[in-house]
Structure formats: structure tokens, C-alpha cells
Amino acid sequence: MSTPLLEIEDLSVEYVTEARTVRAVDRVTFSIAEREVFGLAGESGCGKSTIANAILRLLRDPAVIAGGSIRFAGTDVLALSANELRDFRWRQVAMVFQSAMNSLNPVMTIGDQIADIFTTHEGVSKKAAIARAGELLDLVGIPRDRLRSYPHQLSGGMRQRVVIAMATALRPPLLIMDEPTTALDVVVQQEIMAQIKELQQELGFAILFITHDISLMVELSDRMAIMYAGRFVETAPAKEIFNAPKHPYTRALMNAFPPMGGPRTRLRGLGEGVRFRDIPDLEAVTPTHWVAPSTDDDLISEVIA
Amino acid sequence: MTEHDTPVLSTRGLQKTFTIGGSFSRKQVRALGGVDLDIAHGEIVALVGESGSGKSTLARCIARLEQPSGGTFMFEGEDIIATSKRRATREYRSAVQMIFQDPFGSLNPVHRIGHFLERPLRIHGAASGRAALEQAKRRLMAKVGLPDEMLDRYPHELSGGQRQRIAIARALAVNPRLLLADEPTSMLDVSVRIGVLNLMRNLCEEQGISMLYITHDLASARYLADRIVVMFAGEFVEGGDAMELLAQPAHPYTRLLISAVPDPKRTDPFDAVERAQLRREVLQPTQCQWSAEAVEPCSTEKPVFHRLSEKPEHWVRCGLYAPPADAPGTALEHAVDDQENDAA
Amino acid sequence: MSLAQNPQAMAELDLGTGPGPDGQPQAAPPPPRKRGGGGLLRGLVGNTKSVAGIVILIIFLLIAVLAPVISPGDPNLITGMGSQPPSPEHWLGTTAKGQDVLALNIWGSRSSLFVGFSVGILALLVGLLVGLASAYLGRWVDNLLSLVTNVFLLLPGLPLLVILAAFLPQGLGTVILVLVITGWAGSARVLRSQAMSIRGKDFVGASQVTGESGLRIMFREMLPNMASIVMSTFLACVIFGIGAQAGLEFLGLGDISTVSWGTNLYWASNDGALLTGAWWVFVPPGVCIALVAFALALVNYGVDETTNPRLRRPRRRTTPDEPTRVAAFSATNSVQAAVSQKEQTP
Numbered sequence: 001m002s003t004p005l006l007e008i009e010d011l012s013v014e015y016v017t018e019a020r021t022v023r024a025v026d027r028v029t030f031s032i033a034e035r036e037v038f039g040l041a042g043e044s045g046c047g048k049s050t051i052a053n054a055i056l057r058l059l060r061d062p063a064v065i066a067g068g069s070i071r072f073a074g075t076d077v078l079a080l081s082a083n084e085l086r087d088f089r090w091r092q093v094a095m096v097f098q099s100a101m102n103s104l105n106p107v108m109t110i111g112d113q114i115a116d117i118f119t120t121h122e123g124v125s126k127k128a129a130i131a132r133a134g135e136l137l138d139l140v141g142i143p144r145d146r147l148r149s150y151p152h153q154l155s156g157g158m159r160q161r162v163v164i165a166m167a168t169a170l171r172p173p174l175l176i177m178d179e180p181t182t183a184l185d186v187v188v189q190q191e192i193m194a195q196i197k198e199l200q201q202e203l204g205f206a207i208l209f210i211t212h213d214i215s216l217m218v219e220l221s222d223r224m225a226i227m228y229a230g231r232f233v234e235t236a237p238a239k240e241i242f243n244a245p246k247h248p249y250t251r252a253l254m255n256a257f258p259p260m261g262g263p264r265t266r267l268r269g270l271g272e273g274v275r276f277r278d279i280p281d282l283e284a285v286t287p288t289h290w291v292a293p294s295t296d297d298d299l300i301s302e303v304i305a
Numbered sequence: 306m307t308e309h310d311t312p313v314l315s316t317r318g319l320q321k322t323f324t325i326g327g328s329f330s331r332k333q334v335r336a337l338g339g340v341d342l343d344i345a346h347g348e349i350v351a352l353v354g355e356s357g358s359g360k361s362t363l364a365r366c367i368a369r370l371e372q373p374s375g376g377t378f379m380f381e382g383e384d385i386i387a388t389s390k391r392r393a394t395r396e397y398r399s400a401v402q403m404i405f406q407d408p409f410g411s412l413n414p415v416h417r418i419g420h421f422l423e424r425p426l427r428i429h430g431a432a433s434g435r436a437a438l439e440q441a442k443r444r445l446m447a448k449v450g451l452p453d454e455m456l457d458r459y460p461h462e463l464s465g466g467q468r469q470r471i472a473i474a475r476a477l478a479v480n481p482r483l484l485l486a487d488e489p490t491s492m493l494d495v496s497v498r499i500g501v502l503n504l505m506r507n508l509c510e511e512q513g514i515s516m517l518y519i520t521h522d523l524a525s526a527r528y529l530a531d532r533i534v535v536m537f538a539g540e541f542v543e544g545g546d547a548m549e550l551l552a553q554p555a556h557p558y559t560r561l562l563i564s565a566v567p568d569p570k571r572t573d574p575f576d577a578v579e580r581a582q583l584r585r586e587v588l589q590p591t592q593c594q595w596s597a598e599a600v601e602p603c604s605t606e607k608p609v610f611h612r613l614s615e616k617p618e619h620w621v622r623c624g625l626y627a628p629p630a631d632a633p634g635t636a637l638e639h640a641v642d643d644q645e646n647d648a649a
Numbered sequence: 650m651s652l653a654q655n656p657q658a659m660a661e662l663d664l665g666t667g668p669g670p671d672g673q674p675q676a677a678p679p680p681p682r683k684r685g686g687g688g689l690l691r692g693l694v695g696n697t698k699s700v701a702g703i704v705i706l707i708i709f710l711l712i713a714v715l716a717p718v719i720s721p722g723d724p725n726l727i728t729g730m731g732s733q734p735p736s737p738e739h740w741l742g743t744t745a746k747g748q749d750v751l752a753l754n755i756w757g758s759r760s761s762l763f764v765g766f767s768v769g770i771l772a773l774l775v776g777l778l779v780g781l782a783s784a785y786l787g788r789w790v791d792n793l794l795s796l797v798t799n800v801f802l803l804l805p806g807l808p809l810l811v812i813l814a815a816f817l818p819q820g821l822g823t824v825i826l827v828l829v830i831t832g833w834a835g836s837a838r839v840l841r842s843q844a845m846s847i848r849g850k851d852f853v854g855a856s857q858v859t860g861e862s863g864l865r866i867m868f869r870e871m872l873p874n875m876a877s878i879v880m881s882t883f884l885a886c887v888i889f890g891i892g893a894q895a896g897l898e899f900l901g902l903g904d905i906s907t908v909s910w911g912t913n914l915y916w917a918s919n920d921g922a923l924l925t926g927a928w929w930v931f932v933p934p935g936v937c938i939a940l941v942a943f944a945l946a947l948v949n950y951g952v953d954e955t956t957n958p959r960l961r962r963p964r965r966r967t968t969p970d971e972p973t974r975v976a977a978f979s980a981t982n983s984v985q986a987a988v989s990q991k992e993q994t995p
Contacts, residue, residue, distance in 0.1 A: 186565040213495045218568075
């Protein structure tokens with residue numbers, strides 16, 4: 001009944017140079033409700049990060065939003081002025097970038113960096129800001145004495161938690177996470193995912209979670225979309241995607257994980273290179289499950305199996 | 306054949322300590338603490354552990370990119386360090402090759418792909434003359450499933466999976482007998498990992514190459530390897546036959562790694578309580594003195610070595626492990642000077 | 650065609666700082682321009698700043714090479730009255746002694762450019778060898794060479810120049826030697842740090858594992874990756890050479906019997922041209938030195954912009970904060986746009 005928090009309709013993003021025009025995102029439509037976790041999975045280069053950056057209008061020249069609309073809580077994001085965008089970013093939508101833990105300022109303490117958010121956006125005093133920074137660290141399970149530490153004194157996992165805490169600082173209703181666990185070990189990855197889940201349940205924000213690793217989305221997402229070459233190939237509630245994937249590409253992605261049990265069999269790998277020539281628009285298989293029609297022949301698997 | 310009985314690689318007490326800080330600093334970090342590893346002919350051994358556990362250091366020592374601080378290792382029966390203290394010999398370079406973790410960093414961006422295949426061919430005399438060289442390069446590209454046209458391209462024009470295949474082709478060019486693969490797929494998209502793993506397994510099986518496969522993902526270790534060795538803080542803590550070890554993990558760290566395996570179809574939810582418990586067992590000094598930061602071993606003595614079973618092989622070195630009274634075939638061996646024991 | 654099918658396009662677009670398009674999960678691929686020397690030259694030719702600089706340099710080089718042809722006579726000859734302002738017979742006038750200023754400066758270009766470029770090349774070579782050796786040959790070599798470099802950096806340059814020049818026999822060779830001794834350390838430091846960062850890359854380790862010899866690794870694997878910084882350092886050393894030579898000669902410590910821009914300035918000051926206001930004597934050599942230095946700096950800018958695409962001036966003027974551009978029709982009539990997009994898609 002309520003309007004979705006984020007509505008993307010027929011979004012297209014192109015990179016325009018003298019030499020060529022590349023369409024990174026091709027007529028993509030989806031929406032995210034309040035408190036919903038939406039997972040966007042696909043391999044590198046499929047356009048998922050471009051969508052994320054387009055929502056915040058962070059893409060630089062030569063990127064152009066070539067078509068479609070982005071609406072957030074009813075506001076047309078594409079029509080916002082630079083000043084309005086400044087308000088919009090971080091307050092309404094915040095983002096955790098890829099390898100964000102490596103872009104913490106190495107010469108400032110963690111406490112100062114978090115406090116910066118509060119002094120800049122909410123104009124509070126430094127003292128109050130540090131106090132709130134401490135509360136944020138509590139939320140992500142980092143001891144408060146780390147406020148005085150520098151980024152290099154923290155482990156990778158802790159740094160990533162700091163970055164996530166910084167994104168939630170102003171309590172935005174939507175958080176975009178772009179590959180938040182790459183460069184982290186499997187054990188730490190799982191812990192970060194659990195942390196994100198806990199935060200989401202406690203603070204109640206929606207998440208657009210972008211990854212190339214479907215396995216991370218298992219417990220977290222409500223709905224998922226699989227993307228290939230700038231287009232969506234399947235969208236459905238997460239459970240349906242895991243239990244009954246309909247598109248051959250989704251099925252191949254789900255099977256790309258060696259099992260921990262059962263006999264040792266040879267898995268078929270996904271080949272590289274063009275696998276689908278033209279991806280048609282999504283069609284509804286059920287009211288909540290949309291798939292781009294295709295046949296199994298379309299999936300060009302690799303010679304080496 | 307007797308030559309196939311000698312292990313391809315055999316390390317004893319291999320140690321590496323780094324001095325950090327400036328030239329006059331004394332601060333030391335022990336990355337590798339006395340490890341014993343054996344790899345048989347044609348065998349794939351997986352070395353599993355987190356970053357900082359020392360597995361890359363071990364691989365680099367064997368690849369002679371680092372000089373070990375102590376211990377020895379034998380390649381096909383020959384003591385390598387005694388033969389040539391600092392530099393690797395040409396024969397060694399043609400027998401032991403390495404594949405690096407970062408597909409972007411391991412290919413020099415200023416050279417074309419053909420260059421990476423040509424250099425090893427030339428250096429080790431595998432082909433001479435323009436025609437033979439070209440043919441050899443094409444054969445290598447075919448082996449890794451890449452088109453010939455790619456030889457004229459530059460690394461930045463290839464995807465991550467393609468670059469790793471080139472790295473594999475480069476390693477194969479010298480006809481190695483041992484391949485050291487340092488997390489070859491961890492920087493690749495999950496969708497292309499199986500392809501690269503399959504490629505490596507095929508090539509090893511076809512050509513009888515032994516492989517040390519380093520990873521932090523137990524599932525791929527199980528997929529690829531015959532034996533698994535678990536490493537933590539510079540030491541080996543558990544090892545044995547892959548299936549057996551994963552069915553009956555004995556060390557808390559192994560259990561922690563198993564619970565962290567990525568799998569979208571896994572149905573049991575992430576149990577934070579159990580995870581915290583495992584983590585504590587592994588890291589907290591009160592129960593187990595192994596610390597998370599660099600490499601203090603159990604402060605009083607090396608933890609006891611337990612051999613769980615002979616065939617399939619399974620051993621563990623853990624202070625917490627208590628063999629069940631009725632378990633068949635377990636034995637307790639004291640680890641005081643166990644360097645001489647055949648640990649594998 | 651989308652980005653997924655075209656890693657080449659992805660790399661060529663080299664999309665600026667911050668989160669790019671779907672870069673690989675780890676660090677983005679390096680800028681596509683790294684095609685070694687060939688790409689650098691092609692890039693320079695396309696860049697306005699460097700073209701301007703190259704043109705100026707070529708003009709001066711031609712002047713130097715064609716000096717016997719274009720000079721109005723032997724500069725050492727006294728051909729006119731002293732301290733004459735510019736006139737049809739003497740386009741730039743005469744010095745206090747009566748020598749033709751134009752001839753002096755045309756011939757002077759030979760010595761100045763020769764010394765400048767020699768110092769540039771030699772200082773660069775020494776710095777490069779030290780830098781590469783430091784980076785590649787290990788900790789002890791590095792400690793030793795760094796110590797030596799630091800000593801030379803700390804020694805005050807001008808007094809050292811003066812002392813050496815005063816004690817060594819006069820001549821162009823001495824000037825070059827002295828300037829290289831005082832100038833190599835700066836470039837060594839820069840080149841060393843660049844070499845160290847390249848040394849840590851996996852492809853150097855991979856070359857070692859392949860069995861490449863140390864020399865080959867240093868010069869065929871590491872050096873090509875340093876092309877742009879080597880170029881900039883070279884240009885900086887040449888500027889240093891020209892300027893320092895002029896400075897030495899102005900102080901009378903160079904070879905005062907040669908004709909060069911620096912000695913022209915020396916004689917100008919010695920003969921009181923500054924006092925008498927005979928600007929035509931000291932302005933030309935100063936302008937020549939400044940122009941050459943300026944040209945070299947322009948080429949340096951060109952090198953920087955070619956090798957670091959982020960410094961390139963974007964086709965449209967954008968401020969760093971400017972939000973993503975939205976194509977004109979889409980924001981207001983999204984529905985119509987959606988329909989028309991579907992129809993236009995090939």
C-alpha cells in the first residue's frame with residue numbers, strides 16, 4: 001500500500017566518449033520497500049555498481065544517465081539540484097563503497113572521522129559528536145577505546161565495521177552496500193554479514209546489497225535480482241531464487257559453489273565471454289517472480305568443464 | 306618406480322622471521338614457525354588458513370622468493386638450500402612454479418601477453434627459433450582454453466579469469482613438477498572460479514604435476530585436493546586426508562573454517578553464539594594460548610601432537626583435544642622434539 | 650554492447666576517481682595508456698602543452714645546430730662600437746666590449762643546451778642506477794645507497810658547487826661533472842621510491858620465479874613501468890643543468906672562455922651592463938634560459954597528463970562535485986522516454 005522507498009524505472013546509464021558509447025545499465029526496473037533488503041548479484045562488469053552510483057548521482061564524466069527515472073520516497077532524484085543532492089546524500093541514502101575500509105583517512109583517528117559526520121551534517125559540537133561516535137561503535141561491537149585509534153591499528157574486519165557504522169550515522173532509510181566484504185577472509189566475511197543483519201534489524205533501514213557472491217545473500221535478503229550485461233535476468237524473493245531459480249544464468253551461479261558434502265564430482269564452470277546475445281524484458285512467472293525468457297541453448301557454457 | 310616414492314617436496318622445521326621497522330630495528334615477527342610438509346608425486350595438497358597465517362610466506366620460501374630463517378626443504382630428495390644458499394638454480398626454476406593471488410598484479414602491464422609465454426620458453430630452452438616459439442605459445446594458449454589472438458593484447462584488456470589462465474600458461478611453459486598456487490581464485494568472481502580450478506586440476510592430472518593449493522575456502526580445498534593441511538599463526542594445526550578431515554574436524558580452528566564456508570544452499574543459519582565460542586577457543590589465551598596476532602605459540606610448550614588415524618590419515622596438534630577413550634587407532638605422541646617425526 | 654562483454658572498453662574509459670563502474674572486486678585495472686614508450690610519445694604529440702614545449706625546444710635546438718649558418722659572424726670578434734642599443738646592423742645591439750649580442754646568444758645556445766642535456770642525462774642515469782639497485786638488490790645495498798644519497802642531499806648545493814668549481818681545472822667537462830655530482834641525489838630519491846613500489850608488485854616476483862636474471866628484471870620489467878617518472882625526472886634534471894650552469898658561470902666559476910648564456914650574463918654584469926642600463930646585453934640570455942626551462946616544463950606537464958588520465962582536462966568543464974549528468978529528455982517525461990527507448994534499442 002505504501003509507496004516504495006526507492007523506485008527505479010527503465011534506468012539506463014551510458015558512458016559516452018568520442019570513440020564509442022557503452023551502455024552499462026540497460027532499462028532496469030525495480031523497487032525497494034522500507035526495511036527491505038534487496039540483493040543485486042552479478043559478475044564484475046554487469047552494471048550493478050553503476051546502478052548504485054547512479055542512485056546517488058556519483059558517476060562522473062563521461063557517464064550519463066541516458067533514460068529512466070529514480071524516485072526516492074516520491075522525490076525525483078534526477079531533478080535534484082547540487083545543494084539538494086548534498087542533503088539527500090548520507091541523510092536519505094548512504095553508501096558503503098567497495099574496499100571502503102581502505103579509504104579511511106590514515107592520518108585521522110577513527111573517532112575524529114566519525115565525529116566529522118555529525119559536525120558537518122548536524123552542526124553539533126565536537127564533544128557531542130565524539131559521544132555519538134562512541135555510541136555508533138557500541139552498535140557495531142567495537143570497544144570505545146578504539147575511538148583514539150588510527151585506521152592502520154585496526155584489523156580489516158574492524159575497519160569495515162567502522163565504515164558501516166559511519167554509513168548508518170545519520171540513520172538514513174536506505175543503505176547501499178557495494179561489495180562490502182571483498183578483501184576479507186571467509187571467516188570475517190561471515191561475521192560482517194551477521195553484523196549487518198543485526199544492525200538492519202535494530203535500526204530498520206532498507207539495504208541495496210550488491211555482490212558477485214550469491215552465497216553472502218542467503219540469510220540477509222528479502223528479494224534478489226540477478227544481473228547480466230546491464231540487464232536484469234531474474235527478480236524474485238530470495239527463497240525462490242535459492243530453491244527454484246528459473247533463468248539458466250541464475251542456476252549456473254547457484255551451482256558455482258563446490259559442495260561440502262556428498263561425493264566429489266566435477267562441476268561445470270561458467271565460461272567467460274558473451275553468453276546471451278539479447279536479453280528480453282522480464283516477464284512475470286508468478287506475481288513476485290520475474291524472469292527474462294530464455295532457453296538453455298542461450299547459455300553458452302565453457303568448453304573446459 | 307622409486308623416483309615416485311620420494312616426495313616431490315619435503316620441508317623440515319621451515320621457519321621465517323621478518324624484521325620490521327627501519328634498518329636498525331630489532332622488532333621481529335615470526336611468520337612461519339617450524340613447519341613440516343610433504344607433497345608426494347602427483348598429489349594436490351591444500352593449505353588452508355586465514356590471511357596472516359603464514360601460508361603465503363611458506364609458498365614464497367619454497368618458490369625461493371624469500372630466504373627461510375631456519376629449517377630445510379628438499380625437492381625431489383635434494384636439499385635445496387644446501388645446494389645453493391641464496392639464489393635458485395635454473396633447474397629449480399624450471400621445476401617449481403608459482404601462481405599468484407592477484408591476477409592484476411602478476412602480469413606486467415607494459416608487456417603483451419605473448420611476452421609472458423615467450424620469456425620462460427626462451428630462458429629454459431623449451432623452444433628455439435621463431436617458428437618453434439610461436440607454435441609453443443599457441444599450444445600453451447590452447448591448453449588453458451584461450452584464443453591465439455589474445456597473444457597480441459595487453460593485460461588490461463583481459464578479464465580477471467583470463468589473466469589467471471595466462472598466469473597458469475606461463476607456469477606451464479617450463480614443464481614444472483611442482484605448482485604453488487597462492488589463492489589463485491580468491492580475487493576472481495565466484496562465477497569463474499570453478500573454471501580456473503577445473504583447469505588446474507586437469508592439467509595436474511594430465512601431466513602428473515604436484516600442487517600446493519593455498520586458500521582460505523575449505524570448499525574449494527575439498528574440491529581440488531587429496532590432502533588438507535590447516536594452518537594457523539605460522540604453524541600447522543591439523544592435517545590429513547581431505548574427506549576425513551572435513552568429516553571429523555578436531556581443531557577448533559578447522560571447525561571455525563568449516564562453518565564459514567560460502568554456500569548459498571546451506572540451510573543452517575549463521576549461529577553467532579557457536580561462532581563466538583569457536584573464536585574464543587581459538588584465540589583466547591585462557592583456554593588456548595594461541596593468539597590472533599603474530600604468532601606466539603602455546604607459551605609453555607608446543608601443544609601435543611595427536612594422530613587420529615593412519616588410513617585415512619588425520620592428525621591434529623591442539624591443547625584442547627582429548628582423544629575419546631574408545632576411539633580406534635588413536636595414539637598420543639609427545640611433541641617435544643617432533644621435528645624428526647614423519648609428520649605426514 | 651555492455652561493459653561486461655568488453656573489459657577493454659572498461660579499461661579505456663578509465664573512469665576517474667572514486668567508485669568506478671563495475672571494476673573488479675579488488676583494485677581497478679591500471680590506466681590503459683601503459684603501452685611503454687610508444688604510447689607515451691603518441692600521447693605527447695596529442696597534447697597541446699607538450700607540443701608547444703616541443704616546438705620551442707626544437708627551435709632552440711635548430712638555432713644551436715645551425716649557429717654557424719644563421720649567426721651574423723663570429724661572436725668573439727669585436728664588430729662594433731661598445732654598448733650600442735639594437736640597430737639594423739646589430740639586431741640585439743652590442744656588448745660593452747663591442748661584440749654582437751645576437752651572435753653571442755646564438756652561439757651560446759650550443760654550450761648551454763649541450764651542458765644542460767648532458768647533465769640531465771648523466772644525473773638521471775646515476776640516479777636511475779642507484780634507485781633501481783636500491784630497490785632490487787636487497788636491504789644492505791639499499792641501506793648503503795640511501796645513506797650515500799642522503800649525504801649528498803644534505804650537502805648544501807651551492808657552496809659545494811662553488812668549492813668544486815673553484816678547485817677543479819676550468820672547462821666544460823668540469824662544469825658537467827660538478828653539476829652531476831650535486832644533482833644526482835634528488836632524482837635518485839624519487840626514482841628509488843618509485844622503483845620500490847614497483848618492486849613489491851607480484852609481476853616482479855613472477856619474473857624471478859620464471860628465472861629472469863636480475864639485470865633483465867631491473868631494466869626490462871621494472872624500468873618500463875617507470876617511464877613517465879623517468880621522463881619527468883629527466884626534464885627536471887635538464888632544467889637544473891641549464892639553470893645551475895648559468896648560475897655557476899654568472900659567478901665566474903664556469904669556463905669563462907666559452908660562449909654560453911651564462912657567460913654572457915657574467916660578462917654583462919662584469920662590464921656593468923646592469924649599471925648602465927644596457928638591457929639588450931643581459932635580457933636575451935635570461936630570456937633564452939627562461940624559455941628553454943619553460944618549454945621543458947610544458948613537456949613535463951604533457952607527460953604528466955598523458956600518463957595520468959585523471960589530470961586530463963575533461964571535454965566538458967565539470968567541478969568535482971557536479972552530480973551525474975542526466976540526458977535532457979529523461980528527467981521530465983520518463984514514461985515517454987521509456988517507450989521511445991524500447992523502440993530505439995537496436
